[in-house]
Amino acid sequence: MARIIFENTGDEYELPDGSEIMHVCQKEGVPFACTEGICGTCIVEVKEGKENLSSFNQREIDFFGDEGKERLACQCKIKHGIVKIKY
């Protein structure tokens, strides 16, 4: 199991390894619009454990230009371990 922690609220969720993070982010109040990696509405900042998220996909690379601490919550998955997110 993987764990995602939201810095804003301190809420924690356990997810099976390889899960999309979109649904728990929605539960936390992260806004979404296109859910296709185009609009940028769902940007979150990864505070810890960025290595535990899936690699940037082409839509994220197209959006951000390079790989930093921000991710599109509609596009990435948690591979394993712990990830702390701020939105």
Ligand code: FES
């Ligand atoms: S909701 Fe549009 S990029 Fe994620």
